Amino acid sequence: MDLFEYQGKQFFAGYGIAVSPGEVADTVDDAVAAADRLGYPVVVKAQVMVGGRGKAGGVKLAANTAEAREHAEFILGLDIKGHVVKRLWIEKASDIAEEYYASFTLDRAAKKHLGMLSAQGGVEIETVAEEDPDAIAKIWIDPVEGLTEAVARAWVEEAKLNPLANDGAVELLQKLYTAFTDGDADLAEVNPLILTPEGKVHALDAKVTLDDNASYRHDWAEYEASQVRDEREQAAHDKGLQYVGLDGYVGVIANGAGLAMSTVDIVNQVGGQAANFLDIGGGANAEVMAGALEVINNDPTVRAIFINIFGGITKGEEVANGIVTALGRVKIDSPIVIRLDGTNADQGRAILAAHESESLVSKPTMLEAARAVVEIAGKR
Ligand code: GDP
Ligand code: MN
Numbered sequence: 001m002d003l004f005e006y007q008g009k010q011f012f013a014g015y016g017i018a019v020s021p022g023e024v025a026d027t028v029d030d031a032v033a034a035a036d037r038l039g040y041p042v043v044v045k046a047q048v049m050v051g052g053r054g055k056a057g058g059v060k061l062a063a064n065t066a067e068a069r070e071h072a073e074f075i076l077g078l079d080i081k082g083h084v085v086k087r088l089w090i091e092k093a094s095d096i097a098e099e100y101y102a103s104f105t106l107d108r109a110a111k112k113h114l115g116m117l118s119a120q121g122g123v124e125i126e127t128v129a130e131e132d133p134d135a136i137a138k139i140w141i142d143p144v145e146g147l148t149e150a151v152a153r154a155w156v157e158e159a160k161l162n163p164l165a166n167d168g169a170v171e172l173l174q175k176l177y178t179a180f181t182d183g184d185a186d187l188a189e190v191n192p193l194i195l196t197p198e199g200k201v202h203a204l205d206a207k208v209t210l211d212d213n214a215s216y217r218h219d220w221a222e223y224e225a226s227q228v229r230d231e232r233e234q235a236a237h238d239k240g241l242q243y244v245g246l247d248g249y250v251g252v253i254a255n256g257a258g259l260a261m262s263t264v265d266i267v268n269q270v271g272g273q274a275a276n277f278l279d280i281g282g283g284a285n286a287e288v289m290a291g292a293l294e295v296i297n298n299d300p301t302v303r304a305i306f307i308n309i310f311g312g313i314t315k316g317e318e319v320a321n322g323i324v325t326a327l328g329r330v331k332i333d334s335p336i337v338i339r340l341d342g343t344n345a346d347q348g349r350a351i352l353a354a355h356e357s358e359s360l361v362s363k364p365t366m367l368e369a370a371r372a373v374v375e376i377a378g379k380r
Helices: 005-013 028-038 065-075 125-131 149-159 163-182 212-217 221-225 231-238 257-269 286-297 316-329 345-353 366-378
Strands: 022-025 042-046 059-062 088-092 098-107 112-118 136-141 185-195 201-203 207-210 242-245 250-254 276-279 304-311 336-342 360-363
Touching (some): 005 088, 005 185, 028 088, 065 088, 149 163, 163 185, 163 201, 207 212, 231 242, 250 366, 257 276, 257 366, 286 304, 316 336, 345 360
Parallel strands (some): 250 304
Antiparallel strands (some): 022 088, 042 059, 185 207
């Protein structure tokens, strides 16, 4: 789950990381009132989950009430790379001496946490990585040892920040690492991390992705409530399905994330385009299948549906009965192609064969099913 900047800063503040005071505002009047309360100058910042807001005109300094109003009016409703601004963060403006970059992510290949620090902040890190890769100091942190002060200091020195920033950076990075690990984040990024003329180091921006699998350990209800999903994704989420909307026209239902990804791939490989990724998980029972079919059926771009199930613990005949029951419950507008394999596939296929029609086709392999579904979709 991605957080908005203001939520990321809330999250940081919970771990003692220095951020600027500020307030959320959803209207121009609220923004102006917040700015007046905070005292000028303030920064008016668009809250959208996309980077490069500054360049797009979504981050503006205001020196007085009139400017705060002008900027709030301009930024609310602004379209930033397809994200319309509905909420502002009004923050006390900081004086900036230097802008740095800092982040923690998980390096899955190394099985360690990766820290990146650069004296070239405030710009896109991808650009720095391309043009001047040596300007990014990387460390791989042993998850058992954690980020000790000695390691943090060596890292900060390697990044060649202004030496005035070193103590503050060491302290902030250690707190950021604690936020990243204890807070169960997949990403904690600060760009820019600033040094003020008074020698203070603090986080001027926040990009945080939380690990949804850890949500049971935290109270993330507020973050969860403000998530922005497209209509299809919201419907799937409400049913507890793992769903990602895509741009194609073949609806995909599979059990297991790996199989669902392979299904999207094979649809594309045979010349089609998947409308979605949908993993119904291990227990492919009638209720889950009906829910999945409903979500796919409500997607107007879908022209045909590919159900790809590999029976494991859930046996083939249970899956087949589940599909048949689900089809009895939900009226589906698009033809369906099913590939059923795995445990008791023969029994399952026999059940499906009894219901076979022009709009319900069963194929024994993934490739044949993919070809069939793309061909059927092409005719509609
Ligand atoms: P992004 O463009 O979406 O990454 O938004 P940021 O929050 O990183 O802001 C973009 C840029 O605006 C920063 O790199 C700063 O240069 C500038 N900026 C943001 N807040 C302040 C502030 O409090 N004071 C000053 N002087 N500049 C700011
Ligand atoms: Mn930024």
